[in-house]
Amino acid sequence: MSAPVDFRPTHVVPPGGLAAWESPDTGRPTVPLDALLPVQLIDRRGDWARILCANAWSAWVDGRLLVTVPQGPPVPGAPLARTADPRPLLARVQDMLSRYRSAAEDLAAGRLDGEAFRQRTQGLRAGMVVDGEAVWLYDAEHERWVYCDGTRLSTFAASAPPSGARASAVPPGAAPSDETRVVGPNGDWPGDG
Known part of the structure; x- marks a missing residue:
């Protein structure tokens, strides 16, 4: 297939390749994408991203892991884009x-007890x-490191599979990339049973 007339790469697949799915559902895996493959982002649903390849094939991927294609340098004095700032x-x-x-x-000074400290710090993540x-x-x-x-x-x-995932974040037969996958002590995604 030839490239669609309007194909303009916006991202590339990370160096370790990337798992792909037919729909934003990890129960429907498809062929993983090759490392550094240029793709065009055409849709987003939470952490999921629908990408288009130069040969007109499309798939859903974990959009947090796509590498943005550098644009021209910013114009001096221009405000930064909100997503990049x-x-x-x-x-x-x-x-x-x-x-x-x-x-x-407050805990060290005795103004809080252990339970009050836990309540006050609950939900803090940095x-x-x-x-x-x-x-x-x-x-x-x-839920990602930048x-x-x-x-x-x-x-x-990314520290979790794309939101809404119901099954393994890596299709059967596809090896996760050690460079882009964060796992817990037992080799599972943090928060998995």
Whole structure:
């Protein structure tokens, strides 16, 4: 098949390849996608993304793991795109850390007991690794780790299968990528039984 006339890659498949499904349901697996395959994002449903390949074949994938095709450099002085701007996520991480620190200080000072501390910190989820100019942040809202280069965010790894998944996040016969899959201590997705 030849490429559709309007095919314009918006993303590429991550270096480890990517599991794919016929519909946004892990019970309907299809052929996994090859590493670094250019694809066009054509639809989103939560964490799911429907992609189109150059040969007009389409499938559903975990959209959080797609790698965005770089666009031209931003125009100097232009505002950053909301989805690429790291500042809102940095602010959420800072807020979570501040709330945890306040509760920890109250616990240490005796103003809270263990149960009150647990109640006050329940639901707080944050993660951050800083290594010079490189920063990895946990985006709890989308259950993924993102890499920040100071100006934009890129998904590094997802900590759960796409939302709405009912079965294994990897189709039978397809090996998960160690580079993009975060697993629990028993090799399962965090939160699985």
